[in-house]
Structure formats: structure tokens, C-alpha cells
Amino acid sequence: MIAAHYAALQVVAPLIAAPLCVLLRRGIPAWLVTVAISWIALAIAIQLLIQVLATGTISYELGGWAAPWGIEYRVDSVNAFVLLIVSGISAVTAPYAHKTVVKEIPEDRHYLFYAAYLLCLTGLLGIAITGDAFNVFVFLEISSLSSYVLISLGSERKALTAAYQYLVMGTIGATFFLIGVGLIYAMTGTLNMADIATRLDAVENTRTVLAAFAFITVGLGLKLALFPLHLWLPNAYAYAPSAVTVLLAATATKVAIYTMLRFVFTLFGSDFALDVTFLAEFLMALALVGVFAASITAIFQNNVKRMLAYSSVAQVGYMLLGVSFFSVTGLTGGIVHLFNHAMMKGALFMALGAVFYRLGSVHIDRMRGLGKQMPLTMFAFVLGGLSLIGLPLTVGFISKWYLILAALERGWWPIAGLILLSSLLAVAYIWRVVEAAYFRDPATHHPRATEAPPALLVPTWILVLANFYFGIDTSVTVGIADNAAKVLLGSGG
Amino acid sequence: MRHHVILRVIAKLGIPFIVLFALYVQFHGDFGPGGGFQAGVIFGAAFILYALIFGLDNALKVAPMNLVITFIAVGLLVFAGVGVARQVSRLRRARRQFRRRTASRHPARRARSRDHGRRGHDRDLLHLRGPGPVAVEFLIGHYNYWIFIFLMMLGFYVVVARGNLVKKIIGLNIFQASVFLLYISIGKVLGGTAPIIIDGGGPVTYSNPLPHVLILTAIVVGVATTALGLSLVIRINEAYGTIEEDEINDMDQEP
Structure with missing residues (x-):
């Protein structure tokens, strides 16, 4: 009975829990609700994924309204994977959040923080699960509005300007997206994605559809921090509360990339994108420039959170690079990197959150000598960093392996070379932190820091170990990503 | 006051x-x-x-x-x-009944299914055809879209060019409002009336109500964004003592 409603529950559970948190009025009960709901969401996502892999696409009609007219939730292996990433990260972040929230946010706002957290989760899961183009916009705004709130709760005043900047750019992005959806509706008379996909073929060569395509790609480009539309991201990630940075860095841009994949491949179709538009060349160029520009900028950052935020922009570049090959291998690399990047950035930002918890700062000078004072935290950071660089046995290696394979498949040697070269840039910025933490003496005027509490270390290490587990046993992640890539390119699955 | x-x-x-x-x-x-x-x-x-x-x-x-x-x-x-x-x-039977009812009576469905039937050149909103009088007709006939484009660019310009944070929010509002016009224009059927079903009445031409519903949602989103944006501006004013972007940037550079 309830199994038939998993698709709806995935979104409804956090949505209903959010106002409950507000009514509870206390930080700790609200936190417990958040943790419980995050775990329930993860359980549902796993169930959905198993169901999809066993029986194929799940279609769920909301309120019993038949598909092209009512809103349909449609789960295939692509978004089942995204649901797993989002709910999985949330399931680890929610338990982690409590300690950092107590430290960083005034007590009277704790329950509101968790309410916003759950709304953000609702939005992210909703974008991933829905099969209705306008519904995507609604969920996009639910997740965005709540993430502006979450970012503005950061302890520095720069968090406010970062949230404001994100609000302005995010709203422009979402409105562009809305214009695109409106133009599609004008041409096809439908909002259901599957329905749009069949109807767009007939009107494909009109200027309206081209305009819609442009608006949607640019709008989503803003949301997913496509270089050079990434300007909101570094400050937003750097000044948000630690738990928020973990959640957003590991999920928000991924969901936006998923939406772009969905629109480009399922709605417009890869043929349209390749033949009529220059999306492939455009994405590849921007992705490569983004990887290098953002990585180089990251090297010069002294705020380590900001450094990793720039690194996130670079990593988005890798994902889009994978997409821009328009081949199964490339897409597999891109999609598997959605998951892998969530694991590595989740682990790194969690370790940084633990540092911030003890030091109240993540400035690179303050982290001197931290390797001895917080050995477990810093070791987690180092392992996460190795994964980011792409060392064999870590998830980062798997992603880059597939990206390079995809480049070689097309015979594009220089691009494979550039991917390797860019990894060296990651070595450079991670090394700066390692050098400070292990090879410098701590500044004497600061008190010695002690190891982070287990409540922070356990989630961090879960993600660090996940980096290695999924780096060694790739059958699950690459298997699903490969299946998803085939679904997107329409060659079965 | x-x-x-x-x-x-x-x-x-x-x-x-x-x-x-x-x-x-x-x-x-x-x-x-x-x-x-x-x-x-x-x-x-x-x-x-x-x-x-x-x-x-x-x-x-x-x-x-x-x-x-x-x-x-x-x-x-x-x-x-x-x-x-x-x-x-919901019971199964109720569901089936509901479906039958919506199939015959839901106006959005009828409007949309009729929309599907409309095809051909006038669906292509941005397609310019030929020079001369046709182009003039195109310019005048699509005046609502020109207003949309004008408002969109105006709002966008204000967001980009103004340094005052409140003015940026106003620009954002104009920008969003332009999209509302776009949607409403799309839904309008020439000579159409309000989509209200009158029992016993014959078939009537009515405008597509769906874009209005969508835009109602978008307006709510816009209001929420504006409210959140303005409350952020208030907090920024408390923290920095100014709402001018340049001054805020200068203050952030200092330490």
C-alpha cells in the first residue's frame, strides 16, 4: 500500500516535517525530526532506486490526475541516482549539523534553521523527482529561497551579502528558466516532460524553441555555477554555516546539473542539442576554462572554505566536460562524478567544519600545525584531498578515468592531457593546506586546539570511507551511471 | 505616520x-x-x-x-x-469517477487539448516573416511581447547597473513581472472569454486558464523572493550601516 506512494512520500515527508519543526520551537527536537526525516528520505530513495533498476521507470500521478494534465513524478535511473545522492548526503549531514549549529547560530533560531534545512531538502528532492517542467521551477525556488536563508545564518556579516548576491543571481537564473519553460509551453501546449519530448520534434526548428533552449541553459547555468556564471558560489559556500556548506556543496549544483541533463537530453534530445545548437562545443570550452580558472584561483585563497568553493566550480567543470562529449562514456563520467564529487566535497567540508568548530576560523594561517592537534580531522581532510586530486583507489580517480576514456574515445588527446594537467592544480591547493597543517609550527599566540568531538568525526569519516569504498568497488555507482547515461542518450537501459 | x-x-x-x-x-x-x-x-x-x-x-x-x-x-x-x-x-472507485469527470469537464484540459490542435506559423512567436507590411504587422501584432522584452531588459539593467541594494530588488521585481506578462500573453486566445463552464451552454472560445494559474504560483514565488531580499537588505543595513554595494565592498576589503 505505502510502497506505491514512495515517490510522493520522498517529497512530502520533509515538506510536512518543516512546519512541524517550527511548531516544536526547540532546537533539539527539531534536530531529531530532521535526522529522522533525512534517514527516512534515504530509505525511500534506496527503495525507489531498487524498484527502478528492477522494473524500469516509475510513474506516479499526483492526486490521481492522469499524466499529461496532472503533475507526474517520474523516476528513472537518472533521477533515482540523484535522489540517492541528495538524500544520502542529507542523512549524513543532519546528524553532523547539531554541534556546528549550536556553535554558529544563536539558539533562538535553531528550530528555524532545521525548518529551512528540511525545506531545502524538499526542494532538491522535488526538482529531481518531478516529471513536470513548471514543477521544476517551483521546487527550484523552494530550495533556492531556503538556501538563501540558510546561507544568511552564517556567523560573519559577509554571509548576509553572500546570501543577497546569491538571491539576485539565483532569481535571475530561475526567471530565465521560467521564460524558457513558458516558451516551450507556447510551442507544445504541455508541461509534462515526457509529453514535451514527443511534441518538440515537430516544432524543433522554430526560433521560439531555440530561444527557450537558450534561456533554459543559461538559467540553469547560473544555478549550477557554470563558469563564468559562478560568481555567487565562492562567497555563498565560504560564509554559510558549516553544515549548510556541506549540504549545498554536495547537492545543490548536482541537482541543477541533473535538471540540465534532463532538459537537454530528454526534452530537447541530444540530436537537437548537437545539430541545431553549439551546446557541446560551448560547454566543453567553458568547462575547460572553468576547470583551470577556478583551480588557479583556488590556489591563491587563504580562506580554506573559499578555496574549496572555487574547487567546486572547477569540479562542476569536470561534470560538464563529461556531458559535453555527448557519448555514453562521457556522460557516465559526468554522472558518476555527481556522486563522487558529493562524497569528496562532503568529506572535505565536514572536516573543515570540524576545524571551524574548534578554531572559529578556517584561515590557512590559523591551521598551522593542526596535524598534531586534530590528527583525525586533518587526516580525513588529507584523504578527502587525495580523492579530489584523483589518486587511484579513491572515487576521484574513477571520475577522471572515465572522463579521460571518453576523451580518448573521440581521439581528443589534448583534452585528456588537460584533465591530467588540471589535477596537478588540485595537488597545488590541497598541498598548501597539508603544508600548513603538518609542516608548519603553530602560531604561539593561539591556544592549542583539541580533537573534534565524535559527533563531527563520525559523519566525516563515513564520507571519507565512502570515498574509498566506492573508489574500489565501482560496480554500484558506475553501473547506475552507465545505465543513466544510456537512458539519457536514448539507447535503452 | x-x-x-x-x-x-x-x-x-x-x-x-x-x-x-x-x-x-x-x-x-x-x-x-x-x-x-x-x-x-x-x-x-x-x-x-x-x-x-x-x-x-x-x-x-x-x-x-x-x-x-x-x-x-x-x-x-x-x-x-x-x-x-x-x-x-481516496478509494479506487472515487478515483475512477473523478477521472471520468475531469476528462469531460476540466476546462484546462479542454483548452490545452485544443491548443495541441493549433499548429502552423502563428504558433511561432519569434519568427519574423519577410520585409514590408508583414513585418510592420508583426511588430504591432505582437506588441505585448515587445512590452515583455522591454520590461525584462529594463529590470535586468536595473539589477546590474544599480548599486543600491533596494533598487536591485525593485529591478528584480520588474524583471519577474515581465515574465508574468509573457505567460498571460501566451494564454490569451483572441476573442476568448473567461473559462467558465455554463451548464447547457454551447461550446465557447475561451482563453487558456493554465498560464494564469502558473503565474499565480510565480507571483507567490516573486513575493517570497522580494520579502526575503528586503529582509536581507535590512540585516545588511544593520551589519554594515549602508545599503550601497560599493561601500559594502570597500568595508569587506579592509580587514
Whole structure:
């Protein structure tokens, strides 16, 4: 009975829990609700994924309204994977959040923080699960509005300007997206994605559809921090509360990339994108420039959170690079990197959150000598960093392996070379932190820091170990990503 | 405004009627277009008027912050609860009946299915055809789209070019409002009326109501964005003592 409603529950559970948190009025009960709901969401996502892999696409009609007219939730292996990433990260972040929230946010706002957290989760899961183009916009705004709130709760005043900047750019992005959806509706008379996909073929060569395509790609480009539309991201990630940075860095841009994949491949179709538009060349160029520009900028950052935020922009570049090959291998690399990047950035930002918890700062000078004072935290950071660089046995290696394979498949040697070269840039910025933490003496005027509490270390290490587990046993992640890539390119699955 | 006797007296007289009218719209909503949504807006307007005239402190005495927060949460719960309750209590038979009913009576469905039938050149909104009188006709015939483009660029320009954070929000508002016009234009069928089914009446041409519904949602999103943006500006003003972007950047550079 309830199994038939998993698709709806995935979104409804956090949505209903959010106002409950507000009514509870206390930080700790609200936190417990958040943790419980995050775990329930993860359980549902796993169930959905198993169901999809066993029986194929799940279609769920909301309120019993038949598909092209009512809103349909449609789960295939692509978004089942995204649901797993989002709910999985949330399931680890929610338990982690409590300690950092107590430290960083005034007590009277704790329950509101968790309410916003759950709304953000609702939005992210909703974008991933829905099969209705306008519904995507609604969920996009639910997740965005709540993430502006979450970012503005950061302890520095720069968090406010970062949230404001994100609000302005995010709203422009979402409105562009809305214009695109409106133009599609004008041409096809439908909002259901599957329905749009069949109807767009007939009107494909009109200027309206081209305009819609442009608006949607640019709008989503803003949301997913496509270089050079990434300007909101570094400050937003750097000044948000630690738990928020973990959640957003590991999920928000991924969901936006998923939406772009969905629109480009399922709605417009890869043929349209390749033949009529220059999306492939455009994405590849921007992705490569983004990887290098953002990585180089990251090297010069002294705020380590900001450094990793720039690194996130670079990593988005890798994902889009994978997409821009328009081949199964490339897409597999891109999609598997959605998951892998969530694991590595989740682990790194969690370790940084633990540092911030003890030091109240993540400035690179303050982290001197931290390797001895917080050995477990810093070791987690180092392992996460190795994964980011792409060392064999870590998830980062798997992603880059597939990206390079995809480049070689097309015979594009220089691009494979550039991917390797860019990894060296990651070595450079991670090394700066390692050098400070292990090879410098701590500044004497600061008190010695002690190891982070287990409540922070356990989630961090879960993600660090996940980096290695999924780096060694790739059958699950690459298997699903490969299946998803085939679904997107329409060659079965 | 506290020293303006006229405003105070008029507001005091008006507010009960505004609330009464809101309740009227609320309970009449079942029988006419609109309903709860507009009623809520009118109801809220009464409180905003009170806050504007008598000051925020007095308004907070009438509606304390805790009460407001609780109301928001309960409202969302009721809203989501209705959906869930319907889903839970739905029986198979009821569902089938419902489907049959919607298949024949739901206006959006009919409007949209008719939309599907419309095809050909006039569906292509941005397609310029030929020089001469046709182009002029195109320019005039699509005036609503030109207004949309003008407003969109205007709003966009304000967002980019203005350094004042409040002005940026205003620009953002114009930008969003332009999209509302686009959607409403798309839904309009020439010569069409409101999509109300009259029993016994023959087939009528009516405008597609769906874009209006979508835009209602987008307006709500826009209002939420504006409210959040302005509250961020207030917090920024408290933290920095200014709402000029340049000055804020300078202050952030210093340390």
C-alpha cells in the first residue's frame, strides 16, 4: 500500500516535517525530526532506486490526475541516482549539523534553521523527482529561497551579502528558466516532460524553441555555477554555516546539473542539442576554462572554505566536460562524478567544519600545525584531498578515468592531457593546506586546539570511507551511471 | 505616520471593513472565481496597513511574532495535510469517477487539448516573416511581447547597473513581472472569454486558464523572493550601516 506512494512520500515527508519543526520551537527536537526525516528520505530513495533498476521507470500521478494534465513524478535511473545522492548526503549531514549549529547560530533560531534545512531538502528532492517542467521551477525556488536563508545564518556579516548576491543571481537564473519553460509551453501546449519530448520534434526548428533552449541553459547555468556564471558560489559556500556548506556543496549544483541533463537530453534530445545548437562545443570550452580558472584561483585563497568553493566550480567543470562529449562514456563520467564529487566535497567540508568548530576560523594561517592537534580531522581532510586530486583507489580517480576514456574515445588527446594537467592544480591547493597543517609550527599566540568531538568525526569519516569504498568497488555507482547515461542518450537501459 | 490624524482615523475605520471583506471573500470563495488566496491577501493587507499607520511595535502587539510564526507553520501543515488526506482517503472507485469527470469537464484540459490542435506559423512567436507590411504587422501584432522584452531588459539593467541594494530588488521585481506578462500573453486566445463552464451552454472560445494559474504560483514565488531580499537588505543595513554595494565592498576589503 505505502510502497506505491514512495515517490510522493520522498517529497512530502520533509515538506510536512518543516512546519512541524517550527511548531516544536526547540532546537533539539527539531534536530531529531530532521535526522529522522533525512534517514527516512534515504530509505525511500534506496527503495525507489531498487524498484527502478528492477522494473524500469516509475510513474506516479499526483492526486490521481492522469499524466499529461496532472503533475507526474517520474523516476528513472537518472533521477533515482540523484535522489540517492541528495538524500544520502542529507542523512549524513543532519546528524553532523547539531554541534556546528549550536556553535554558529544563536539558539533562538535553531528550530528555524532545521525548518529551512528540511525545506531545502524538499526542494532538491522535488526538482529531481518531478516529471513536470513548471514543477521544476517551483521546487527550484523552494530550495533556492531556503538556501538563501540558510546561507544568511552564517556567523560573519559577509554571509548576509553572500546570501543577497546569491538571491539576485539565483532569481535571475530561475526567471530565465521560467521564460524558457513558458516558451516551450507556447510551442507544445504541455508541461509534462515526457509529453514535451514527443511534441518538440515537430516544432524543433522554430526560433521560439531555440530561444527557450537558450534561456533554459543559461538559467540553469547560473544555478549550477557554470563558469563564468559562478560568481555567487565562492562567497555563498565560504560564509554559510558549516553544515549548510556541506549540504549545498554536495547537492545543490548536482541537482541543477541533473535538471540540465534532463532538459537537454530528454526534452530537447541530444540530436537537437548537437545539430541545431553549439551546446557541446560551448560547454566543453567553458568547462575547460572553468576547470583551470577556478583551480588557479583556488590556489591563491587563504580562506580554506573559499578555496574549496572555487574547487567546486572547477569540479562542476569536470561534470560538464563529461556531458559535453555527448557519448555514453562521457556522460557516465559526468554522472558518476555527481556522486563522487558529493562524497569528496562532503568529506572535505565536514572536516573543515570540524576545524571551524574548534578554531572559529578556517584561515590557512590559523591551521598551522593542526596535524598534531586534530590528527583525525586533518587526516580525513588529507584523504578527502587525495580523492579530489584523483589518486587511484579513491572515487576521484574513477571520475577522471572515465572522463579521460571518453576523451580518448573521440581521439581528443589534448583534452585528456588537460584533465591530467588540471589535477596537478588540485595537488597545488590541497598541498598548501597539508603544508600548513603538518609542516608548519603553530602560531604561539593561539591556544592549542583539541580533537573534534565524535559527533563531527563520525559523519566525516563515513564520507571519507565512502570515498574509498566506492573508489574500489565501482560496480554500484558506475553501473547506475552507465545505465543513466544510456537512458539519457536514448539507447535503452 | 503617527501624527497624521486623518490617516489614523481613516485606517481605524477602514481596517474592520477590510477584515470583514476578507472573510466575505473567503466564505464566498466556493461559489466564485478566486477565494482563499485573495482572502488571505486582503486579510494580510489589513495588518500591513495597521503596521504602516500605527507603527511596527503596535502591530506586533496585535500579532506577536510567535503567533505569526505558528500561523505560518500551521497554514503550511493544513495545506500539505489536505493533499495527503485526500491521497490517503481516496478509494479506487472515487478515483475512477473523478477521472471520468475531469476528462469531460476540466476546462484546462479542454483548452490545452485544443491548443495541441493549433499548429502552423502563428504558433511561432519569434519568427519574423519577410520585409514590408508583414513585418510592420508583426511588430504591432505582437506588441505585448515587445512590452515583455522591454520590461525584462529594463529590470535586468536595473539589477546590474544599480548599486543600491533596494533598487536591485525593485529591478528584480520588474524583471519577474515581465515574465508574468509573457505567460498571460501566451494564454490569451483572441476573442476568448473567461473559462467558465455554463451548464447547457454551447461550446465557447475561451482563453487558456493554465498560464494564469502558473503565474499565480510565480507571483507567490516573486513575493517570497522580494520579502526575503528586503529582509536581507535590512540585516545588511544593520551589519554594515549602508545599503550601497560599493561601500559594502570597500568595508569587506579592509580587514
